[in-house]
C-alpha cells in the first residue's frame with residue numbers, strides 16, 4: 001500500500017452526527033476529500049441539507065448526502081440506519097460529533113452555569129445529546145459494523161477531556177464572585193465520558209475489527225471577544241486558537257487505514273495547550 005493509499009476512503013460510507021454546525025461540515029469535507037460518501041446528519045435537517053448542497057458542489061452531489069437525525073431519539077437513528085443500508089448497503093465510519101457546547105456569556109449563562117446553581121434539566125439535556133447520543137449511535141451503527149466485518153468510530157471529545165476548564169479566562173470585570181461566568185460542569189463530564197466510551201468500545205469490539213478512537217480539539221477561532229482570545233492564547237504554546245479546517249487531517253488519519261494499529265486512544269490536537 002502506498003503512503004497516500006492508506007488514507008483512501010473510496011467506497012466507504014461515513015456518517016457525521018451534528019454535521020451542520022461549525023466543525024461537522026469540516027469532518028464531512030475531510031471524509032469526502034479522502035473519497036468517502038459523507039452522510040451529514042443533524043437534528044436540524046434543513047441545515048444538514050444546506051451543508052450537503054455546499055459540499056456537493058466541491059466533491060460531487062453523489063458523494064455528500066444529508067439526512068435529518070436526532071441523536072437522542074433511537075427511532076430517528078433507526079430510520080437513518082435503514083435509509084443508509086437501503087441506499088448504500090453499508091456504513092463504515094461513524095463520527096460522534098453532536099453536542100451542546102454551551103458558550104460562556106456573562107449576560108445569559110451566568111445564573112445557570114455556575115456549579116452551585118447548575119439546573120438539573122440542563123445536565124440531563126446536555127448529557128443526553130453529547131453522551132447518550134454517542135451511545136445510541138454507536139449501538140446502531142457500530143453494532144452494524146461489528147456484525148458486518150468492522151469499521152471505525154471517531155468520538156469528538158475536547159481538550160477539556162484531559163484538563164479542567166481554566167475558569168479564569170471566562171472572568172468578567174466588575175462582576176461579584178458568585179456571578180462570574182464559568183464553563184459549565186456538563187462539558188467536562190461529557191467529554192471525559194466520551195473518552196471512557198472510546199476505551200470501552202475499543203476493547204469490546206476489537207475482535208470485530210471496529211476501531212474506536214477519540215479526537216480532542218482545542219478551541220476554534222470564530223471572532224470571540226479580543227480579551228477572551230488574548231487570555232486563552234496565552235495558555236497555548238502555538239500562540240493562537242485553531243482554524244476550523246485544522247482537524248481535517250486528524251479525522252482522515254483516524255478514520256482510515258493510516259491508523260490501522262490504533263484503537264482506544266484520545267488524540268489531543270490543541271496547539272500544545274495540554275502540555276504547558
Ligand SMILES: NC(=O)c1ccc[n+]([C@@H]2O[C@H](COP(=O)([O-])OP(=O)(O)OC[C@H]3O[C@@H](n4cnc5c(N)ncnc54)[C@H](O)[C@@H]3O)[C@@H](O)[C@H]2O)c1
Nearest residue numbers: 018020021022023043070071097098099158217218219220
Ligand atoms: N468548536 C470548538 O471550538 C470545539 C472545540 C472542542 C470540541 N468541540 C466539539 O466538536 C463538536 C462540534 O462542535 P461545533 O463547534 O461544531 O458545535 P456546533 O454547536 O456548531 O454544532 C453542533 C451541531 O449539533 C447539532 N445537534 C444538537 N443537538 C443534536 C441532536 N440531538 N441530534 C443531532 N444533532 C444535534 C446542532 O444542530 C449543531 O448543528 C462538539 O462535540 C464539540 O463539543 C468543538
